[in-house]
Amino acid sequence: MLAVDVKNIKKTFISKQDIVEAVKDVSFQVKQGEIFGLLGPNGAGKSTTILMLTTLLSITEGSASVLGIDVASKDKEVREKIGVALQDTGLDNLLTGKELFFTTCRLWGYSKKDSEVRTGELLELVGLTEAAERRVKTYSGGMKRRLDLGLSLVHSPEILFLDEPTTGLDPGSRRVLWDEIKRLRDNGVTIILTTQYLEEADELADRIAIIDEGLVVAEGTADELKASIGGDVITFAFDNYDDLENAKNILKNTVQEKNELRITVEDGASKIPVYLKDLSSNGVEVSSVSASKPTLDDVFLEVTGYRLEGSEDIKKSEEKSKR
Amino acid sequence: MESNRSFLVQLQILTKRMVLRVVRRPLAELPNLIISAFFLFVYDGALGGVFGGAASGTPFDFAKGNFINFILPVSIVSASLSGAASGIYLVEDIESGVFKRYQSMPISRWAIILAPMNVGAFRVLLQSGLILFIGIIIGADPAVGSIGFLIVLSIAFIWGMGFAGYSVAAGVKSGSSQGAQAATFLFFPAIFLAPTFVPREALKGWLETAAAYNPTTYVIEAMRAVMVDGWELDVLFRGYLSAGLFAALTLTLAVISARKATEKA
Known part of the structure; x- marks a missing residue:
């Protein structure tokens, strides 16, 4: 049985001023025990998709099921099976971590005694035992995300929905959370996560769907997606704008980004001298050239026509933390 | 693991959590209580000398010798406004995303809405009870005997729940704590367009008309x-009826707003 089966779902918000198609047509399937990543920029429709699948938003058109249970008609049954940690689900800052776990355990039906035991287990699991008696308002961003994750695990859900679980976290906290998410997957939990970080999707997701403007524009494993654009990516950089314009006319099928031109070809390394010779004979000066295997960044650029912002930030903060 | 708790147990757990929040912010409870006690002491100090025992045998003897008895209801009505905190508690949960967290769990939506109202009701009883207690200490003595205190408290409770309903409706509708706090703006017209300091017969002109509709x-x-x-x-009946109709109206509005808030968009 599929963990999640989404068929052509749409979400349209109608207000007096506007009609917004937040999700135009999204379909995907998630197998049990895998991490499925929904990758896309802000406003792509990732969070709206998750809200529909977690029964918090109605589906305008199409259908979706979780473990074979229809999301639209059997929402309470679906909520029994899933754990949810959304970007905008909140934590009660006036309570302690321990009190939050205990209250959530009680709401999930544990007896007082069992709630105490489960609270201890979960505090240990997310590494908050020492901070258990502190009020949540004193927690760091990373601790709050771990607490949030822990709260979504109280009832040992079979499927976990995580909406941008590491947005705003420092590299250290991000790594801790990545490890925890992988560990959950290894224990059989199916995880559907949204992210706007390419590295996160590459590192965590067994399969990825790239969402842009409410549509799934590509889907597969990271390797499949990278292979789909074929060959190697050659990047030419130019110091001079005229050189860049001339090079565009000489090299066909290039994608420009700032002062660089990229071209995807088979066996890139062997073709670099040929391209350089062509450019040089036409008086075009190239400041640098390199060939690399396609990254998810290249895939994203290929299928959407623009680069995903935010991934630069994650790279920079990773580098900064290494220094 | 399945969530198998009854509605009442869920309500109890959520109410307890809300009480913890209130206990953790004791200073937030004080202003309304202090204002209500302040009214009692200041009005008794300023007007008690004129309209208290000294007025005996004059046309101004409407307090029948005990001005505390006369002014205490004003402080009680003020204390009952503490019910408006219900809406603020609920909107704080909506703003912080805690409301959405509970919505994602298989628990009753009504338990999520009613828990802050429970705490609001408790707050009304506590604050009104404390003002009554202060009144007793400084000489309140109901004409109908001690049962009068219970009657006063019961009317205050119904009236306070009316404010709770209003604040929940306003808060959920606006989605902001400022919206819920707007309930407190009702305080001034509610208190001062009424026979606060003298009986209604002594009011004149537009104020008499306004008081009749308040x-x-x-x-x-x-x-x-x-x-x-x-x-x-007959006076008692009109009091219960007014409080009851106000509460029924605002609680209906609260239910309508809450239903919309818990429906899927």
Whole structure:
């Protein structure tokens, strides 16, 4: 049985001023025990998709099921099976971590005694035992995300929905959370996560769907997606704008980004001298050239026509933390 | 693991959590209590000398010798406004995303809405009870005997739940704590367009007309009846009716708003 089966779902918000198609047509399937990543920029429709699948938003058109249970008609049954940690689900800052776990355990039906035991287990699991008696308002961003994750695990859900679980976290906290998410997957939990970080999707997701403007524009494993654009990516950089314009006319099928031109070809390394010779004979000066295997960044650029912002930030903060 | 708790147990757990929040912010509870006590002491100090025992045998003897009995209902009505905190508690949960967290769990939506109202009701009883207690210490003595205190408290409770309903409706509708706090703006017209300092017969012109349309008038008059005049069943009936209609109206609005808030968009 599929963990999640989404068929052509749409979400349209109608207000007096506007009609917004937040999700135009999204379909995907998630197998049990895998991490499925929904990758896309802000406003792509990732969070709206998750809200529909977690029964918090109605589906305008199409259908979706979780473990074979229809999301639209059997929402309470679906909520029994899933754990949810959304970007905008909140934590009660006036309570302690321990009190939050205990209250959530009680709401999930544990007896007082069992709630105490489960609270201890979960505090240990997310590494908050020492901070258990502190009020949540004193927690760091990373601790709050771990607490949030822990709260979504109280009832040992079979499927976990995580909406941008590491947005705003420092590299250290991000790594801790990545490890925890992988560990959950290894224990059989199916995880559907949204992210706007390419590295996160590459590192965590067994399969990825790239969402842009409410549509799934590509889907597969990271390797499949990278292979789909074929060959190697050659990047030419130019110091001079005229050189860049001339090079565009000489090299066909290039994608420009700032002062660089990229071209995807088979066996890139062997073709670099040929391209350089062509450019040089036409008086075009190239400041640098390199060939690399396609990254998810290249895939994203290929299928959407623009680069995903935010991934630069994650790279920079990773580098900064290494220094 | 399946969530198999009954509605009442869920309500109890969520109410307990809300009480913890209130206990953790004790200073937030004080302003309304202090204002209510302040009214009692200041009005008694300023007007008690004129309209208290000294007025005996004059046309101004409407307090029948005990001005505390006469002014106490005003402080009680003020204390009952503490019910408006219900909406603020609920909107804080909506703003912080805690409301959405509970919505993602298989628990009753109504338990999520009713828990802050439970705490609001408790707050009304506690604050009104404390003001009554202060009143007793400084000489309140109902004309109908001690049962008068219970009657006053019961009217205050219904009236306070009316404010709770109003604040929940306003808060959920606006989605902001400022919206819920707007309930407190009702305080001034509710209190001062009413026979606060003198009986309604002594009011003149537009104020007399405004007081006649202000339900607070009938609530204060009912409380005063048992405190000052004795068993005046028609006055008592009008007081309960006004408080009851106000509460019914605002709680209906609260239910409608809450239903919309818990429906899927």
